[in-house]
Amino acid sequence: MMSGETGAQNAITPMQTVVNSIRQRIAAACQRSGRDTAEITLVAVTKTVAAEQIRAAIAAGIKVLGENRVQEAEAKMLALSDLRSQLEWHLIGHLQSNKTRKAVALFDAVQAVDSEELAVRLNQLAAESGKRLPVFIEVNLGDEDSKAGIAPASALPLIEKISQFSHLQLQGLMAVPPYLEDPNAVRPFFQKLRNLRDEALKSGIAAPTFQHLSMGMSHDFEVAIEEGATFVRIGTALFGARNYSL
Numbered sequence: 001m002m003s004g005e006t007g008a009q010n011a012i013t014p015m016q017t018v019v020n021s022i023r024q025r026i027a028a029a030c031q032r033s034g035r036d037t038a039e040i041t042l043v044a045v046t047k048t049v050a051a052e053q054i055r056a057a058i059a060a061g062i063k064v065l066g067e068n069r070v071q072e073a074e075a076k077m078l079a080l081s082d083l084r085s086q087l088e089w090h091l092i093g094h095l096q097s098n099k100t101r102k103a104v105a106l107f108d109a110v111q112a113v114d115s116e117e118l119a120v121r122l123n124q125l126a127a128e129s130g131k132r133l134p135v136f137i138e139v140n141l142g143d144e145d146s147k148a149g150i151a152p153a154s155a156l157p158l159i160e161k162i163s164q165f166s167h168l169q170l171q172g173l174m175a176v177p178p179y180l181e182d183p184n185a186v187r188p189f190f191q192k193l194r195n196l197r198d199e200a201l202k203s204g205i206a207a208p209t210f211q212h213l214s215m216g217m218s219h220d221f222e223v224a225i226e227e228g229a230t231f232v233r234i235g236t237a238l239f240g241a242r243n244y245s246l
């Protein structure tokens with residue numbers, strides 16, 4: 001067969017091109033910092049993104065999805081239920097206490113645990129549903145009033161506490177540092193999160209599963225990888241600017 005005849009089937013979708021370019025940038029950041037790309041999980045952040053667009057991203061190789069709101073995620077999970085077994089859905093936004101039951105039922109991981117109270121509740125609900133829920137502790141690195149997350153000074157005690165919960169599996173730390181135009185200016189915040197993790201590891205207070213750093217978004221994920229990120233959460237660079245009015 002002439003190669004030209006298969007051209008249409010082999011055509012790369014626009015989404016595939018975008019995913020490939022992000023993967024290449026991840027690989028380049030890994031190379032610069034002597035890391036293995038296998039250490040990095042790309043979380044596609046799909047808030048405000050329609051199910052069909054998410055489907056295209058999955059076809060392009062995306063396997064982990066990040067959603068901020070339980071209700072919004074639920075609708076998309078339904079629309080993409082045929083793909084459920086291939087996917088991991090992570091809750092990356094602040095969890096209201098009246099949504100915890102639903103969150104435990106729906107999500108594969110909760111990345112934004114920011115209080116002992118919430119952890120206690122998640123632990124109870126996970127126990128009731130007979131599962132062990134992977135969680136991350138969100139740290140408010142810049143001490144910003146507008147942001148969720150615990151103060152850095154409270155991180156170690158909470159790590160120690162949650163590590164002992166029977167139905168939570170503490171994966172690591174998560175942060176949304178201040179937005180700064182120059183991604184390099186965010187570097188000290190990423191270093192701060194890594195130092196917190198390393199301190200916890202050194203002091204032996206953390207669960208064996210505690211190792212991850214979920215940090216880095218569209219405009220600063222390469223710097224985050226250079227500073228040790230193992231999960232990068234990318235929305236805009238994959239799906240374009242969000243339209244919140246939809």
Ligand SMILES: *Cc1c(COP(=O)(O)O)cnc(C)c1O
Pocket residue numbers: 045047068092093176217218219233234235236237
């Ligand atoms: C929206 C969001 C992201 C993705 O941000 P982009 O800049 O669009 O890549 C990552 N993490 C959290 C917690 C978010 O709310």
